[in-house]
Every structure is written in structure tokens, then in C-alpha cells.
Amino acid sequence: MNEDIYFVDSFTAKPFGGNPAGVxxxxxxxxxxxxxxxxxxIKLSETAFILEKEGINHLRWFTPLIEVSxxxxxxxxxxxxxxxxxxxxxxxxxxxxxxxGPILCFQKDGWxxxxxxxxxLKPLNFHDDVTAAIGSTxxxxxxxxxxxxxxxxxxxxxxxxxxxxxxxxxLGGQGVIxxxxxxxxxxDFISRYxxxxxxxxxxxxxGSSHSSLAPYWAERLGKPELIAKQVxxxxxxxxxxxxEQAVEIGGQASxxxxxKIIG
Numbered sequence: 001m002n003e004d005i006y007f008v009d010s011f012t013a014k015p016f017g018g019n020p021a022g023v024x025x026x027x028x029x030x031x032x033x034x035x036x037x038x039x040x041x042i043k044l045s046e047t048a049f050i051l052e053k054e055g056i057n058h059l060r061w062f063t064p065l066i067e068v069s070x071x072x073x074x075x076x077x078x079x080x081x082x083x084x085x086x087x088x089x090x091x092x093x094x095x096x097x098x099x100x101g102p103i104l105c106f107q108k109d110g111w112x113x114x115x116x117x118x119x120x121l122k123p124l125n126f127h128d129d130v131t132a133a134i135g136s137t138x139x140x141x142x143x144x145x146x147x148x149x150x151x152x153x154x155x156x157x158x159x160x161x162x163x164x165x166x167x168x169x170x171l172g173g174q175g176v177i178x179x180x181x182x183x184x185x186x187x188d189f190i191s192r193y194x195x196x197x198x199x200x201x202x203x204x205x206x207g208s209s210h211s212s213l214a215p216y217w218a219e220r221l222g223k224p225e226l227i228a229k230q231v232x233x234x235x236x237x238x239x240x241x242x243x244e245q246a247v248e249i250g251g252q253a254s255x256x257x258x259x260k261i262i263g
Contacts, residue, residue, distance in 0.1 A: 003027060006085070007044075007257035008077035011205040011236030015254045018236040019205035021077035022047035024261065025086060029053075032067070038261065040064045045200045046074035050082070050096075057082070059096035059103070065199035068174070069146075070100045072114065072207010072249055073236075079105035079112050080253035111239065113250040118242070119145045119212040133167035134178060144212035146174040147195075151216070155180045158190050159231055165196040174198050177209045179216075187237075188226040189217045205236030207249050214240035214247045 004025045012018030022042045026049055039047040039062035048071070051058045059078055061071035075096065082094050093106045104115040121142040130150050131137045136157045138150035148171055152158060158180050168176050175195025182190045191213055193206040203209075210228060218224050224242040229235065239250035 003030075003261040005259055005261050006077070006081045006255060008080055009254045009256055010073035010076040010080075011207070011230070011238055011251040012234075012254060013252045015256045017234055018251075018253075019073040019203065019234065020044050020256070021071075021074040023074070023077050023081045024049045025081065026051040035060065035062055036067070038062075045203050046071045048074035048078040050078055050086075057094060057096050059098045061098075063199045067099075068198060070098070070116070070208045070211075072116065072210065073203075073205055073251075075103060075105065075114050076112055076207060076251050076253050079114070080255070083107060083112070084255070085258075108250075111250040111252055113239075113241075113248050114207065115243075116208065116211045116247050116249055118215055118245060118247045121149065121212060121216060124148070129167070129171060130176070133164050133171060133176065134161060135163065136161065138178075142212075142216075143173075144177075145208075147177055147193075147209065147212065148173060148175075149177045149179065149212050149216070152178060152180045155183050155190055158192055161192060163194050165194065165201055168194050169196050172197075175200070175203075177206075177212065179213055181217075181221075182229065184229065186227060187229045188221060189213065190229050190231045192230060192232055202232055204232045204234040205230040205238070205251075207238065207251065210238055210240050210249050211247050214242050214249070218242040 006023040140151040142149040179191040241248040
């Protein structure tokens, strides 16, 4: 079977920005070893695999090293491919079945929105370990999902951070999110994400981290709708809307490459 493959830049309106993801639209069931081999071959932070079976769109995500339970930018990329290249009729909504449960994606005003789980934050007390890994002392540290969230006072700390990736691996879990309020006009908060444990030294733009970031900043700033910027080298822009039981994360996407997998 020759599978269709797409390279999509997520959380950007133009090519060569945001976070690139691979999207593979499967014609039939493939083994996990094959899926992992494709993700390793592509070498992007995430590759999404879509399999339509009995009217249900199943979605899985693989880094070059492992399968993960949730990925934002690859979900955005998958929805973009489905809306613009796969679906035979014009639709504004699509539901993906995933390891993290059903994820609804919908289009609105030129943006694709994803309804993600809302993560709780559990305060942690090992600031010294995080300080050693990040190189600066956080104001607050939380355990959230599979990650650690470190909050800082100064946006400059986020922009200039050069983490010790080996120390980050010792913290356990998937990775470390660092964040502060934004001083740039038009944005509420900024962040970066480091996940060497799953083969991602720094993720350019991370949708899933905003399942934790959006609830924190919505409560702190006193408003449910926020505009965020991930300040990696490529960078990306996200909109978030915090609901009672979920977080809606919005982004734009741009197709860069389309082709076929032979083998």
C-alpha cells in the first residue's frame, strides 16, 4: 500500500514557521513497528497517523522515539489535511478518536480549533532541581499531566533560557514547560517546551502544553479567552478558550509538502 503523506506547518499562517508535523493517511491497518519506523524516518517532533474505520477517524501520534498520548500541533495538522484534502464534502467539524479520548476539531474564522482535555495543576516543591535544569529560579512549579510547569516572573527569562537537557531528563515525565506573562502587545502569555525524554530537545510550538497553560493563565488573568505565543526559534501563535471541563486551542496551518510513502 502506498500511503499518502503530508508535511504541515502548524500554528502559523505561512510555510516555514510554527511547528512542522507529518500526517499519514492510512489506507489500512499497519503495525506499530511500521508506524514508529515512519516517524523515525521523518524525524519531525511528531507524525500523526489517521485511519478511517467504520466511519470513525482514529488518530495516533508518534515522536521519533515513542508513541505519545496527546499532541496538539500534529492534531491541528491532521485536521487541516482532512478539511482541505481528504473529506469529499465541505465540513466544519471532525471528530478524532485517540488514546486521550475523542477530540473535536472545528473551523471558525480561518482558524482550526481543537477541544482538548483540561489538565489540573499540582504544586511541587523541588524548585532547586528545576532551577538547575533551567538555569533560573521559578516563582511556581507544578506537576500537570506528564509534564512539569515552571512559572517565571520575567519574559526575558523565557526568551533567553538555555536549559540543561540532561538535567531535564532527570526530572522524569515527558518534559518541562516554562512560561511567563507577556509584555509584547497582543499576547497574554508566552512559553517554551523542552522534552528530551521523548526525543524532542525543544518543541517549536506545543498545542498540548496549553491544556495546562491556558487554565493557569485564565485564572491568574481573570479571563477565559487568551492569545499565546510560543517563543522558540520558529515560534507560533495560539488562541485558547478555557471551558469548564476542556480547553479549546486554536491555530492556523500551512501545507508544505505532499507525497506518498513507498513500502
